[in-house]
Amino acid sequence: MSVDDLTRTMMISAAGMRAQSVRMRVIAENMANAETVGMKPGDEPYRRKVVTFASELDKATGAAEVKVKAVTEDQSPFGSRFDPGHPAADGDGYVKTPNVNTLVEVSDMRQAQRTYEANLNVIDSARGMLMRTIDLLRS
Template sequence: MDLIKSLFISASGLKAQNGRMRVIAENIANANSTARTPDEEPYRRKIPTFESHFDKEMKANMVELGRIAEDTTDFKSVHMPGHPAADEKGYVLQPNVNTLVETTDMREAQRSYEANLNVIDTTRKMLQRTIDILRA
């Protein structure tokens, strides 16, 4: 039945967006973390990816959270001579996390999550109406 299939497809979207929001939350939580020593790198931003796979049982394409990639952009450098992770010139490497970008990504993930939730809710209502019609 196509309605049941739409429930499973939307559920896979919910799960994928939930994983995406977890990665974004980790990025935001570590936006101001630094290394402990000058030799170490600070937190490196993570980028969630998605993968599509064909579910033979449902005969439909499903989405899932794929590999979590690392952002290879350069770290920011801030002059903090008293910091334990400062180099010989007094600069400390900061994570390559832009909280504005992360907040925007989080909002987009939240909207995608809500859209999938709305599909599930609408499908559930349609199934309930179908059952009600069959009972009458």
């Protein structure tokens, strides 16, 4: 493995860390807004956001890196709860609730954290190999 290979490896892993960082931010936003409902009848509650990724060729390194393709709104239906005293309640007393499932968000957050950590471990390993190579060249 050459120094260029190790550098490319670190750049690919850094791209993965950036992508997972965006994903964790979006998941945190979803969790923070899991109870955010409208203020008057007909208002929509918070709509869950989802991150999609794409592979993109980095012309400088010649390697495929993960990039955030888009942050979109999840179009799954809203929930509802009976709360006739709420200002956003409809004529039947139901309030639309966000389409955020906190259990799904926690699971997604754990997966994003593990992927981030795996990429960090790759960078640490590549850096260690690079440092050992430099030490060998100095001797």
